[in-house]
């Protein structure tokens with residue numbers, strides 16, 4: 001009997017707000033994203049709560065789960081930009097991003113030969129991921145550090161794709177970038193992340 | 209033959225869009241012969257898996273369930 005109440009495909013968004021599992025997942029996704037953007041847990045927590053509250057107050061406008069997620073996220077993003085602006089960090093973003101594209105060239109030169117093949121020393125190694133290893137606090141600390149080391153735009157796109165699990169079109173609409181620009185940025189973000197993890201975790205593991 | 213720089217980019221894009229038949233074929237030929245790019249492809253999948261665990265991970269911590 002009770003199952004029938006929840007089975008409907010056209011679940012109104014208002015009900016989603018009472019779906020604890022969905023809301024908890026959404027909150028965690030937003031929180032991870034917010035913390036890495038503003039680098040301050042209290043500010044991030046406030047921004048996420050504000051965003052969810054504004055969404056709830058204007059719920060009538062939305063009726064699809066995917067739409068709800070992108071929409072709450074768009075509200076959150078504006079709040080984060082306000083925070084960064086207040087802290088005068090936002091204005092530096094474009095400078096950081098310009099610097100990053102130079103570093104990309106350097107990274108690609110470092111990883112590949114002139115002919116576009118892997119340098120012998122840089123060939124990707126097998127990653128051994130014992131559950132207790134990947135789940136250990138140490139690993140997550142390294143993962144955090146590697147994420148934080150990414151240029152702001154890279155980590156934003158990467159997190160939208162992999163944490164919030166938004167699809168390409170949703171990200172492009174939100175961020176006003178072209179698909180090919182997004183794909184290239186995601187590639188570079190992943191290239192850097194894997195390099196960072198391989199240098200700081202997986203290689204260390206294999207060597208000991 | 210496709211270069212590793214191109215193959216790695218496609219191995220990343222594969223996670224974001226469906227590849228064309230031509231891309232699939234060229235990438236398939238490349239990875240069949242290039243163990244490094246094959247490994248890179250596996251790492252791309254691991255990265256996605258790790259990211260999803262990362263998001264869920266604070267869930268456990270917040271509940272104080274460390275096992």
Ligand SMILES: [Zn+2]
Pocket residue numbers: 118211212215238242244245
């Ligand atoms: Zn290759």
